[in-house]
Amino acid sequence: MQRQMALVAGCLLLGSAVLWVVVSSSGVGSAGAVAPAPTSGPALATWTATDLVPGSCAGDVFVRHELAHTTRASDAPARLFDSNGSGVAADDLDGDGLADIVLGNLEGPNTILWNEGDWTFTAEQMNDRSTRTIQLVDIDADGRLDIVTTHRGAGVAAFRNLGDRSFEQVLVRGVNNPAYSMAWGDLDLDGDLDLVTGSYDAELDQQLRSTFLFSDGAGVFQYLDTGDSFEAERLAEDSQALVTALLDLDHDGLLDVMVGNDFAMHDMTWSNQGNGSLVPIEPFDRMAAHTMSIDAGDIDADGVDEIFATDMKPASTSLEVISEWLPLMATMDDLDNPADTQRIRNVLQVNQGDGTFKESGERAGLDSAGWAWSARFGDLDNDADLDLYVVNGMIAAETFAYLDGAEIVEPNITFVNHGDGTFGMESWGLDALESGRGSVLVDLDNDGRLDIVVNNLDSPAIAFENRKCGGAAIEFALKQPDTDNTHAIGATVTVVTGDQHLVRTVRSGGGYLSGTPTTLHIGLGDRTTEYVEIRWPDGATTTIDAPTSNTLYEVTRT
């Protein structure tokens, strides 16, 4: 008996030693197995590490590249809800290691821009139009990202990635209701991807008229993946959902649902009780009156995400700007009630870490960014804190008939994180005047710096190449190849750099109508990473000790 025990103990020791040697020897360009985290369920993983090679830098400069795509409205200038424009997504669709771009359109076809490297793109038109949201999600779990879109006055469409840059449209069984915004994630913790959609009833009413009036309506739906189909559950009968997001609001490891509504309809939130059970909650004392975008990011490096939502408030008090806005603002006076929880301005919900939030948009200097659409968090200057990029502008033939082109022209705004809970505006060459709608922050050239793609309305889409100098970064692409959530949507990566815990989450989308790359970018400044903890969607964790800066880690769960 004692000999058997000794044999088992010896095998354990030997196995541990082998594992330790493998982990210790892994590094840039090599592959290895990863030791499980000490505190929670372990998950074995292997990784490859690839150098991120910074190109030339040029001070505080982003270089503008006009893209071969223009989102067109039905009329010029845009009327009614065409003014809301279309989204954009970016990720590696063809497996060449470079993020490709998919741009939505209303009156024309969507465009895929295949990234050929060196800031050249090959444009290919998709057989899809009238598009609102675009997200890149592996819905068939074959390891390739598919394209999923929502539509003007309609529902969800999916385009299955067949490899070699070809797609086929497939039916998403069970997903039959009108959808303007959407978000993907594993709500019931069964390992596959579920979906939440929100309708924009004002547009449905305008487009479908009596058909919508006498229909079962729309609203917010949860769709749980049941294997060969999705099972729908209606969460709300009405919505003006310009944005739907899946966020862990109460920090319990489960994705909760947040829907941002237009037209002073209160935003809606549901807490995930597990097993796909959602309970309405009201975690916010204040919210935007016309929520147009939601993005989440840990701006104060305390390990929990803050939430930023955009609304309409002029960013400048110049005579021209105020004069352009005043006629509209006069019509909004009845929404200005201090007893109401809603405000006509951007809001920043600062997570208190206990499931409650404190609205701090004004204190942070983020409350006004013009007619703000997509706002995205990202470390644009690689200084280890999250900045914010907001695209804005409005074209509306009815509302702004008194302006040239019926357009409010506003420069996009870059809010730079001061590190003390406040932000300041910078130009950095990002203050484009086009009427932006969707946007995505993505490292298009694998140089460790976040670039920006903006889908404008009635102007060509723009990619801003980040050539800012200084600051290191680290990137993580997580894969779970033998699961139904191959790109680990919902996973978090925590980079520990001594005093800071930099947390980033894999999400299907964010901002307004836009996707989010599954590769996470984390600016480090001049910090050295002590270790990285990956928390997979099922809660299991993997730790990588002392990872190298300026490196892309492709971590594959085994």
Place this chain on the structure above:
Amino acid sequence: MTLTFTPSPEPIEHTTSRSFPILDILHPREHLRLIAVSGSLALGSAIVSRVVFNWVLWQAVALVLIVMAVPATIKWRSDARCFGRAAAVAGALVTLQGLHTVEHVTQWVQRHILHEPLRQANGLLSPANSEWIHFLWNWSVMIPVVYLMSKGMRGFWGWALFAWAFAHTLEHTYMFVRYIQVTRELHALGFDDVTAQGLPGIVGQGGWLDLSAGPKLQMICGFPGITTADRVDAHFTWNTGEILLAIPAVHIFLRTKVDAFRR
């Protein structure tokens, strides 16, 4: 009805405390009946104008102020004879700034108790045109403050009142100029029915400091409300601050002046 009133040609001896001469100067004294009758008349006229002639509130309030201007002028002339011109001006300053503070208290109630929209929480008189009224008012306060300082209302409270009133007047001058400019811009866009009143000034939410201040002004902007208070709160603070500084400044000044007069 005919009101008869004969101002006293000689200084009048008072029964109120000498320790608080500001009470002496604010007291109606022999004009009590005139002020009471005028007040009743003004109030009655205002009610009739509102109920019978459907005047808007600011018109009724303006009527009250016009009617009350007569006894007030008589009273202040009497004060000038009793205590000297500077003392009369000091009394008028406290009275009028006090009334103006009532306007801002009303705005505060409209905003925070009645929950009216910011641009509609205009108080009693300001709906006429808040920018013109507050611009003229603040310069009307600034001039007597400077006059009283020239007559000796200095010291800590006098200088504090001067600084506060001057900053407040600058704020309204900035707002007034912008009001004129934005009105012109709106007119050029074809809007004659959209008001440019109620826009932020230098301080407060959306004000110049909030949106334009550079790093050098970070310390100033750090004070609570400097860049976050809405217009109602900001000007409630301006005006309550002004009256709270005016009272001790005038009190100390009058104690000197009245006592000197009596001596």
